[in-house]
Amino acid sequence: MELSKRSLVIFCLGWLVSLVLLSYVAGYYYMEFQKEAHLGREYEDMYNELVQNYTSLLNDHLTLIQQYESEKQNLTELLGKYGSCIMRVNVCIDYKEWNATVVWYNDTIVPLGCDVLQATKIVTIMNYTFWPAYQASFVDAINGVWNRGACFWMWYRWDNKTKTWKYGEAGADRYKLTNGEIIRWRYEIPSYL
Amino acid sequence: MHCKHVALLTVMASLCIGIQLIPRPPNVESTSLICFLVGFLFGASFGAFLGALTMFINGFLSLWGFAGTIMPFQILGMALMGFMGGVYRKSLGGSVSISKILNLEVSFLAAFFTLIYDIITNIGWAVPSNTPVIAALIAGTWFTIVHVVSNTVLFGAAFFGLVRIVANLLGEDTWSYQKGV
Numbered sequence: 491m492e493l494s495k496r497s498l499v500i501f502c503l504g505w506l507v508s509l510v511l512l513s514y515v516a517g518y519y520y521m522e523f524q525k526e527a528h529l530g531r532e533y534e535d536m537y538n539e540l541v542q543n544y545t546s547l548l549n550d551h552l553t554l555i556q557q558y559e560s561e562k563q564n565l566t567e568l569l570g571k572y573g574s575c576i577m578r579v580n581v582c583i584d585y586k587e588w589n590a591t592v593v594w595y596n597d598t599i600v601p602l603g604c605d606v607l608q609a610t611k612i613v614t615i616m617n618y619t620f621w622p623a624y625q626a627s628f629v630d631a632i633n634g635v636w637n638r639g640a641c642f643w644m645w646y647r648w649d650n651k652t653k654t655w656k657y658g659e660a661g662a663d664r665y666k667l668t669n670g671e672i673i674r675w676r677y678e679i680p681s682y683l
Numbered sequence: 684m685h686c687k688h689v690a691l692l693t694v695m696a697s698l699c700i701g702i703q704l705i706p707r708p709p710n711v712e713s714t715s716l717i718c719f720l721v722g723f724l725f726g727a728s729f730g731a732f733l734g735a736l737t738m739f740i741n742g743f744l745s746l747w748g749f750a751g752t753i754m755p756f757q758i759l760g761m762a763l764m765g766f767m768g769g770v771y772r773k774s775l776g777g778s779v780s781i782s783k784i785l786n787l788e789v790s791f792l793a794a795f796f797t798l799i800y801d802i803i804t805n806i807g808w809a810v811p812s813n814t815p816v817i818a819a820l821i822a823g824t825w826f827t828i829v830h831v832v833s834n835t836v837l838f839g840a841a842f843f844g845l846v847r848i849v850a851n852l853l854g855e856d857t858w859s860y861q862k863g864v
Contacts, residue, residue, distance in 0.1 A: 496774050497788055504791030507798050511828055517817070518824040 575602055577669035581613050583632060584676040587641045606645055606673055607663040618662075626661025632675055640679045648672035688725070692733055695721050699737040704744060710830040714741075715797060716837055718765035720845055727769025734761030756807025760800035767796055781843045790839035797834040801827045 493501075569576075581595040595613040607627055610616060617631040629643045630636060637643060645662050646655040648671070655674060658665060667673070699714045714737055722730020738757040742750035750757060771792060775785075802820065805827075809819035820827075 493784070497784055500788045500791045500795075503795040507791070507794040507831065510798060511831060514821060514824040514827060517821040521818075521821055 569599075576600065577602055577604070577667070579604075579609055579667050579670065580672040581609055582672070582674040583614060584674055584678075585635060587677050587679065588635050600667065604667055605663050606647075606658065606665050606667060607661075609667055609673065610645075610662065610675060624661060625664075627663045629662060629675075632677075635677055641677055642680055644676050644678055644680055646674045646676065648674070688729065691725070692729070692736070695733050696736050696740065699733070700740050700744065703737070703741050704746060706746065708829070710826045711833045712830075713837060714738075714761065715764045715793065715800070715834055716841060716845075718761055719768035719771075719793070719796075719838070720842065720849070722765040722768025722770075723772045724768075724846065724849060727766045727773070730765025730768045731762040732765070734758070734763070734765035737761060752811040753804060753807045756804050760803040763803075764796050764800060767792065781847070786839050786843060789842045790835045793838035793842075794831050794835040797831045798827065801830055 576599050578597045579600055581598055583593045583595075585591045585593075598609060598613055600609045600612060607616070607618065607629075610629075610632070614632050615634070616629060617636070618627045618629045620627045629645075632643055635643075645658040647658060647665070648654075649656045658673075695717060699717050702713050702717075714734075718730055718734040718737065721733050735758045738750075738754070738761040742754035742757065771789070801823065805819045805823055806816055808814070809816045
């Protein structure tokens with residue numbers, strides 16, 4: 491089979507096409523390689539920076555732990571020193587009519603002779619009004635939940651004899667707590683209403 | 684141009700556009716084949732005109748959206764494809780029998796002119812968008828390869844078969860269609 495001059499020229503063109511396509515592929519992979527190499531360098535820099543930051547954070551963390559341990563030791567010593575001047579009480583905040591959640595603050599350390607209002611102020615943010623006529627304070631809000639409509643903050647104490655909650659007999663700042671006593675604040679519609 | 688040829692041009696352009704608008708893998712197309720075939724059968728200028736007209740209409744109706752600044756380059760590329768069909772027909776002379784060598788020839792020509800088409804259209808995309816031409820060519824490597832390979836296979840498998848079918852339809856001798864156009 492003899493090839494004409496035309497056929498030879500066309501086959502040469504075909505060969506040229508394959509060469510061009512090969513060079514395209516080579517160029518494509520070269521560009522991809524360059525891109526990957528650049529990204530590799532970028533990631534390496536980021537990794538080194540991350541390691542530096544992490545090491546620095548780790549050192550800070552260790553320093554903080556040391557400070558914490560030292561403070562804890564100081565506080566433990568202070569607690570031992572003033573152990574006879576404190577007592578522990580349990581405070582419950584029951585948001586019944588607001589969102590029905592209940593939060594306990596157990597073993598709250600309070601000064602000896604502390605009243606319900608002071609103990610509650612230690613664990614919450616309270617708003618209250620002192621009424622000179624009654625020589626007692628009336629609680630308006632606990633942790634941003636305000637008395638509204640028929641709903642009020644009422645306080646109870648746990649009666650160990652009857653194993654029931656008893657309504658507070660006096661204003662919260664008129665009742666002195668004893669060691670281990672359990673009190674509860676409840677956002678409710680009072681039963682007497 | 685004779686009204687018969689206007690009608691033929693319209694039908695072929697509609698066929699090309701119709702095929703162009705059918706959902707298909709990117710860069711797999713048969714417009715090149717039809718333009719080259721028309722150029723081969725009815726003359727270089729007729730093929731070039733069909734290629735240009737097809738890409739002009741396709742520029743507005745394409746599934747990929749309006750062609751924009753790339754349209755003149757597509758027109759140029761496809762016109763070249765149709766034109767080269769006529770040139771190839773002329774280079775074959777009057778009495779050539781269809782053979783495997785001719786099938787290979789047409790495949791290789793398809794590969795070459797598809798590559799030229801892709802280079803032209805890539806330049807048409809790169810220049811207005813201020814992209815280096817080499818980078819644009821390399822970025823389109825896989826599209827170019829798909830285009831070249833699909834056209835090579837399509838031309839090799841279908842070109843002379845279509846020539847024979849059209850010849851039978853027109854009831855004329857395979858190598859006599861250029862007369863009178």
